[in-house]
Amino acid sequence: MTTAAIIVAAGRGTRAGGALPKQWREIAGAPVALWTLRAFAHLPRLVLVIHPDDRPRAEALCEGFPVTLVHGAADRAGSVRAGLEALAGDPPERVLIHDVARPCASRKLIEAVIAALATTPGAAPALAVTDALWTGDGIRVTGTRDRNGLYRAQTPQGFRYDAIVQAHAAHPGGAADDVEVARAAGLDVAIVPGEERNLKITGPDDFARAEALLKETERMDIRLGNGYDVHRFGEGDHVVLCGIKVPHGRSLQGHSDADVGMHAVTDALYGAMAEGDIGRHFPPSDPQWKGAASEIFLRHAVDLAGFKGFTISNIDLTLICERPKIGPHAPAMIAEMCRIMGMEADRVSIKATTSERLGFTGREEGIAAIATATLVKS
Numbered sequence: 001m002t003t004a005a006i007i008v009a010a011g012r013g014t015r016a017g018g019a020l021p022k023q024w025r026e027i028a029g030a031p032v033a034l035w036t037l038r039a040f041a042h043l044p045r046l047v048l049v050i051h052p053d054d055r056p057r058a059e060a061l062c063e064g065f066p067v068t069l070v071h072g073a074a075d076r077a078g079s080v081r082a083g084l085e086a087l088a089g090d091p092p093e094r095v096l097i098h099d100v101a102r103p104c105a106s107r108k109l110i111e112a113v114i115a116a117l118a119t120t121p122g123a124a125p126a127l128a129v130t131d132a133l134w135t136g137d138g139i140r141v142t143g144t145r146d147r148n149g150l151y152r153a154q155t156p157q158g159f160r161y162d163a164i165v166q167a168h169a170a171h172p173g174g175a176a177d178d179v180e181v182a183r184a185a186g187l188d189v190a191i192v193p194g195e196e197r198n199l200k201i202t203g204p205d206d207f208a209r210a211e212a213l214l215k216e217t218e219r220m221d222i223r224l225g226n227g228y229d230v231h232r233f234g235e236g237d238h239v240v241l242c243g244i245k246v247p248h249g250r251s252l253q254g255h256s257d258a259d260v261g262m263h264a265v266t267d268a269l270y271g272a273m274a275e276g277d278i279g280r281h282f283p284p285s286d287p288q289w290k291g292a293a294s295e296i297f298l299r300h301a302v303d304l305a306g307f308k309g310f311t312i313s314n315i316d317l318t319l320i321c322e323r324p325k326i327g328p329h330a331p332a333m334i335a336e337m338c339r340i341m342g343m344e345a346d347r348v349s350i351k352a353t354t355s356e357r358l359g360f361t362g363r364e365e366g367i368a369a370i371a372t373a374t375l376v377k378s
């Protein structure tokens with residue numbers, strides 16, 4: 001079942017004040033919008049609904065990241081509809097709709113909403129009201145209300161895509177959130193236990209609260225990934241290894257440019273992020289990747305790591321072949337890999353070994369490559 005997330009970010013944040021709309025202000029070292037996108041970065045499709053005035057800022061934030069930008073509308077419901085339309089060409093089965101102003105939603109909460117959608121067309125997090133409730137005239141208490149059965153609504157609010165599209169199309173407008181829209185269309189919405197930490201930045205004091213929560217949970221996160229790849233030799237007069245053309249009596253065969261070293265490093269990066277492998281992001285069945293430069297794949301993995309808040313700490317790559325001899329070309333390969341990945345040379349190792357004439361590499365039928373990558377988030 002495919003799940004997409006729509007992050008609505010077209011509001012102006014008037015209650016929060018300040019020179020910039022709240023989603024573009026920095027907390028804990030990154031804009032609020034980036035924290036929120038990172039919380040959903042494990043999902044295959046992300047749509048960020050923005051105000052047209054914020055386009056340059058949003059493009060800079062999302063450059064190289066797998067995020068679709070669309071322009072929102074004058075009210076929240078209109079912005080949600082714009083996000084839903086952006087997905088219409090290739091509709092997902094489920095969609096999560098989330099306020100950009102809630103940057104602290106946990107992965108556990110997001111997964112709980114998705115899990116609930118297996119049995120109901122709608123699901124959303126909420127916290128039961130625990131304080132006594134009064135009415136007042138601004139100066140004094142004028143009455144009390146029963147808090148039984150009252151909830152504080154949160155996002156992400158999740159729905160079967162087709163159902164929420166139809167519900168929005170039928171709604172007259174003025175809804176506070178998508179649960180109200182869904183219920184007006186007769187959809188059942190399950191309550192998933194919400195989180196106190198999933199606060200919405202609304203007033204000026206909320207920035208400090210959100211920052212404290214993000215700092216508290218952003219613990220050191222160190223990831224190790226490995227990648228292994230093999231390409232066979234065929235007719236030709238050179239091989240491409242780590243972006244460098246190396247003269248050789250044969251060429252490596254493959255769907256792309258068959259840069260076996262770059263593929264192993266790319267898979268190590270994906271592996272460290274639990275993001276599958278090159279084939280998942282660039283399917284070999286897709287003709288557009290035929291003969292593609294492997295730099296495209298590596299850049300995607302590097303950008304994804306940056307989007308998720310990781311720094312690449314080091315890369316270690318071993319090429320396994322009898323010939324060509326790698327040593328003379330290793331400095332150029334390291335320089336090229338550093339250029340693509342934006343890394344320092346003392347963090348990228350490229351070395352080679354033979355297999356003592358054993359096996360397919362020993363018989364010079366192809367080249368194998370094995371890579372390790374370390375990613376760090378602090």
Ligand SMILES: Nc1ccn([C@@H]2O[C@H](COP(=O)(O)OP(=O)(O)OP(=O)(O)O)[C@@H](O)[C@H]2O)c(=O)n1
Pocket residue numbers: 008009010011012013014015016023049072073074075076079080098099100101102200201202
């Ligand atoms: N026309 C609008 C209005 C709101 N939102 C989004 O809806 C969410 C919840 O709204 P709220 O917290 O009220 O944000 P703002 O409308 O920006 O704040 P304010 O009401 O203080 O101006 C926010 O992520 C906001 O960006 C939107 O995408 N389009």
Ligand SMILES: C[C@](O)(CO)[C@H](O)COP(=O)(O)O
Pocket residue numbers: 076099152153154155176177178200202
């Ligand atoms: C959708 C919402 O986050 C649910 O709590 C909220 O209603 C949106 O924000 P607003 O302050 O009501 O505009």
